[in-house]
Structures are given as C-alpha cells and as structure tokens.
Amino acid sequence: FSPGVTTVGRRFSSSARMAEKTALSQDELKKMVGYKAVDDYVKSGMVVGLGTGSTAYFAVERLGQLLESGELKDIVAIPTSVRTKEQAESLKIPLVTLDTHSKLDVAIDGADEVDPDLNLVKGGGGALLREKMVEVCAEKFIVIVDESKLCDGLGPGFPLPVEITPFCHEHTIRTIAALPSCAGCDAVLRMGSSSSNKPDGDEIAITDNGNYIVDLHFTEAIKDAPKMAMELKNTVGVVDHGLFCGMTTAVIIAGSNGISVKEA
Numbered sequence: 084f085s086p087g088v089t090t091v092g093r094r095f096s097s098s099a100r101m102a103e104k105t106a107l108s109q110d111e112l113k114k115m116v117g118y119k120a121v122d123d124y125v126k127s128g129m130v131v132g133l134g135t136g137s138t139a140y141f142a143v144e145r146l147g148q149l150l151e152s153g154e155l156k157d158i159v160a161i162p163t164s165v166r167t168k169e170q171a172e173s174l175k176i177p178l179v180t181l182d183t184h185s186k187l188d189v190a191i192d193g194a195d196e197v198d199p200d201l202n203l204v205k206g207g208g209g210a211l212l213r214e215k216m217v218e219v220c221a222e223k224f225i226v227i228v229d230e231s232k233l234c235d236g237l238g239p240g241f242p243l244p245v246e247i248t249p250f251c252h253e254h255t256i257r258t259i260a261a262l263p264s265c266a267g268c269d270a271v272l273r274m275g276s277s278s279s280n281k282p283d284g285d286e287i288a289i290t291d292n293g294n295y296i297v298d299l300h301f302t303e304a305i306k307d308a309p310k311m312a313m314e315l316k317n318t319v320g321v322v323d324h325g326l327f328c329g330m331t332t333a334v335i336i337a338g339s340n341g342i343s344v345k346e347a
C-alpha cells in the first residue's frame with residue numbers, strides 16, 4: 084500500500100514533524116487524523132456527517148472545539164450512531180437528520196480496513212447502517228485511519244460485519260454463508276455489546292436499529308468486493324453490510340512518518 088499524495092495540513096505541520104521524531108501512541112495518531120480532517124475539510128455553513136468509533140471521536144471533538152472558539156460557524160451535523168449523537172450533544176454541536184438534510188457537504192469517519200482502491204470494511208463498532216446511509220449522501224467522504232488499517236486485500240485482517248434482521252436470523256446467516264462470494268467464510272453472530280466484535284456478553288448484540296450483526300471471518304482476501312457487496316445486499320434478511328466500495332473521496336493516514344493523504 085503506497086499512498087499517492089502526501090500533504091501536511093497547516094495546523095498540523097508541527098504534529099506531523101513530531102510523529103516523525105517520536106513514536107506516537109495509536110490514540111495520538113487517531114487524534115492527529117481526526118483533527119486534520121476537520122481542519123482541512125470543514126468550512127463554516129456546512130452540513131457535516133459525524134462518524135462513529137475511536138478515531139471519529141477525535142473529529143467530533145475537534146468540531147466541537149472550533150465551534151466553541153468561533154472559528155467555525157453555522158454548522159449542522161448528522162451523527163451516525165447514538166454514541167456519536169451523545170458526544171456531539173455534550174459538545175453543543177447543532178444536530179439535524181437526513182430527514183431535513185438529504186445532502187451533506189462532507190462526512191468524516193474511521194474504518195476497520197482500507198484497500199489500495201480505497202474500498203473499506205466498516206462496522207467493527209456496529210454502526211455500519213447509519214454510517215452508510217449518511218456517508219453515501221456526502222459530497223466528500225473523508226476516511227481517517229492510522230496506518231494499521233491499511234491492507235492489500237479486504238477480509239482476512241478484519242471480519243466483515245453484516246447487519247441482519249432478528250427474524251429467523253439463523254436462516255439468514257446460513258443463506259449468507261452459502262453465497263458464492265462468501266464461500267468458506269466463518270459466519271459468527273455478534274454477542275455482547277454491538278460496538279465490539281469481541282464477544283463480551285451472553286446476549287445477542289443489538290444495533291442502534293434493533294438488528295443483529297453477523298461477522299464474516301475470511302482466511303483469504305476478498306477477490307471482488309463490489310460483487311460480494313451486491314450479493315449481500317440482494318439477500319433478503321440482510322439490512323446492510325460493512326463493505327463501503329467506491330464511496331471514499333480521500334483517506335488521511337497517520338503513521339510513523341507523519342500524515343499522508345491518498346485521494347480516490
């Protein structure tokens with residue numbers, strides 16, 4: 084994976100230089116890209132999509148700071164989960180929904196995996212449906228990751244989450260596992276908290292939308308992600324899946340050599 088374009092934002096040049104000199108923690112890397120995404124892509128008057136997860140958290144934090152300081156004005160934002168909504172409310176970020184604002188200027192979110200074509204796996208935190216609904220409506224979709232998320236092929240490095248209806252979910256899971264593109268995958272119903280794919284409870288995990296999640300474990304890279312996306316989407320009982328193909332405008336990557344940006 085070799086990012087094509089390398090840029091360093093104005094407000095972040097010192098942080099990027101710091102990353103080159105010292106080993107930063109993963110949280111510090113996430114903060115760098117979260118802040119840079121807001122600094123570089125959000126302007127006053129915009130409608131902004133707010134992602135979910137430990138990286139998107141920092142973008143929301145930065146947006147709250149710039150609104151409070153008055154550097155940004157007249158922003159409305161659309162959160163992609165209950166967690167993000169609560170964080171945004173605590174920062175007094177004005178919120179709207181897709182019902183009143185069907186077009187967004189920009190959406191900023193993390194990802195679980197990014198391939199060389201900027202296709203993504205998302206939904207490790209269980210928010211894939213609202214994320215996709217919001218981010219597909221954004222003129223620019225900015226993905227923020229640390230370099231551990233980059234991969235040569237989606238699949239083996241992180242299980243693919245699929246949101247399914249609770250009704251006859253065992254049947255739906257069998258149907259998914261039998262799809263040609265999913266042959267050989269291990270389909271595991273998510274247990275415990277919906278925001279983690281590590282089983283941390285005995286109850287079936289429930290998403291913000293009242294659905295279940297099945298995590299598809301692959302041992303080999305997914306050969307044709309758009310084809311798998313279509314097969315999953317055409318499966319009755321599947322609400323949506325964590326393959327985000329052809330949606331990304333740019334990926335901001337934090338790594339040991341500083342920040343780089345790869346544009347689609």
Ligand SMILES: O=C[C@H](O)[C@H](O)[C@H](O)COP(=O)(O)O
Pocket residue numbers: 134135136137138139192193194195204205206207208209210211214
């Ligand atoms: O459902 C969760 C989202 O898709 C997250 O954006 C994704 O899991 C990445 O999260 P994190 O930044 O915490 O690794």
